[in-house]
Amino acid sequence: MTSGVEVTMKIKALRLSVAAPAAALALASVGLLASPANAAYVCGAGQVCLYQNAGYTGSVYVVPKIQLSNGLWTACQKSLVGKKFNNGDALDNNVSSVVNKSGSVLFMWETAPTGGAMYGVSGGESVSSLGSFDNKASSAC
Incomplete structure (x- = not known):
């Protein structure tokens, strides 16, 4: 009882x-x-991730890998024009933070494919705010 x-x-x-x-x-x-749609994407090993907002937040774009003439692979998107973040927003001139988990330097240019101001992110480096280069990238290789 x-x-x-x-x-x-x-x-x-x-x-x-x-x-x-x-x-x-x-x-x-x-x-x-927080829902999975607005939770921050965690950039995987070997990936280069471009984030819409500072601090690795907002939507993400994972830079595709291309094979170079020497047989090596590297992350490269020669033009961000017409490309979109996962949420559908335009990628060109809208990148605010970067995670580079590749073994190569990522160069971003203000004018696609390799013109204007340039910003480099070393392999293994993360940049939470692009400062004066915020929302200026039109190319990433």
Whole structure:
């Protein structure tokens, strides 16, 4: 036989187990919980990732790899014009942070493919804010 205290504790536990998912659902419906769509993408080994916002946030574009004439592979997108972040926003002149997990330097130019101001990001380096080069990249190789 259960005592009144045990019954009260079981009822409180039941209320909590029902209330927690209901609260999470309410918060998610008003956008207060992070969803996978707006969670920051974690750049994988060997990848070069261009982020829409400073601090590696916002949408991402993973620079594709191309094979060079010497047989080596490198991340390169000669023109960002017409390319889009994962969320569909235009990539050209909208890059604010970079993660370079490749073994090569990534060069970004203001005018595609290799004109205007240039900004380099060494292999293994991450730049959380491009400073004066923010929202200027039109090429990344």
